[in-house]
Amino acid sequence: MTLLVIHLVATATMTGLIWFVQIVHYPLFAVVGAQESVAYAVEHQRRTSLVVAVPMALEGVTALLVFFTAPQGMNRWWGAAGLVLLAVVLGSTVLLQVPRHARLAEQYDASVVTSLVRSNWIRTVGWTMRTVLAAGLAMWASTSARG
Template sequence: MSIEIIVFVIAASTTFFNNALHWYTQVTTYPLFGWVGQTEFVSFHKEYERRLPFSIYIPYMLLMLSTLLLVFVHPVEVKLGWVLMLLVLNASIMIISLTFAVPIHNRLQRQGYSDKGSIRRLIQYNSVRLIASSASSVIMLYLLIGLLLNRTATSL
């Protein structure tokens, strides 16, 4: 197996995994913030943030590193323009997070309780990240199918 295929498989895997994380956050994690009692919220939120490095930050870092590496090392069948589009979509997730979601999380932590408006905004901002990660997954699936069809046709 060539290095180009290995990098592509890692990038595809991390793309799909991160998209699943955004779906999970949208459907489960953020809505549950509103169900946590006011007295338990600070400790719940601290525990949530303590778990972020392994559940969110490391997978996202692997996504960005593999996508960046894919810019330089990609199968010939995969056009550079598509890889750059993946990079832009994946980078937009971090920009949205740092610009919108992190300040809300910080405010929730400071105020010591969750309010429905903040939870609603977290879900709205995550929906934008979800659109970006889903678009990235659709592009990756398109590239994966094209690569498989091309390689299959070439080997016949």
């Protein structure tokens, strides 16, 4: 049960962060002036790394543990689904968001900002689905422990 709660907290933390990034932070890249945009993009990368490192690592480790040490009675497919969603989120991060951030750290480009915001919906939806899944697992464990 403790593992599933830690997993839920880490996943929900990342979901809250990604919604903030999607609705507030990424759209602000379009508002920053061209002269300040490179410094803004570089500082964004530095500060974001500080905020997401621990919850992302914790989420990854607990996702693996949920799959490989599934509590008795839990269908392993739930853990597998969580890992697939995490792979989608991380794949989107590495293949879509990181290259766009690298381009913005070199030079402002409005089309890159638009692409960043649009492609980030993959992570936003993926992390939201992961939170629903993690919450469902925690609720299942809670009711299983009582029964």
